[in-house]
Amino acid sequence: MGSKTLCEWRRHEIPSDLKSLRRIVSKPKFVCGKCARSANDRDYLCQPLRLKEE
Structure with missing residues (x-):
């Protein structure tokens, strides 16, 4: 998908790059x-927030 953030992916793009999506x-x-x-x-991500482990 290049340098696009995951937030910019469109539904129709997902099936063509499922391997990358799994890794991400x-x-x-x-x-x-x-x-x-x-x-x-x-x-x-365009506005990343860290998930905290509890």
Whole structure:
């Protein structure tokens, strides 16, 4: 998907890059404060917030 954040992905793009999506969302450490998507690296989100482990 290039340099786009996960927040910018459109539904029709997901099936064509499912392998990348699996890698991005496995063991999430961040959530987007704008759209609530989650990722394992803050660079994949437009407004990343760290998920705290309890």
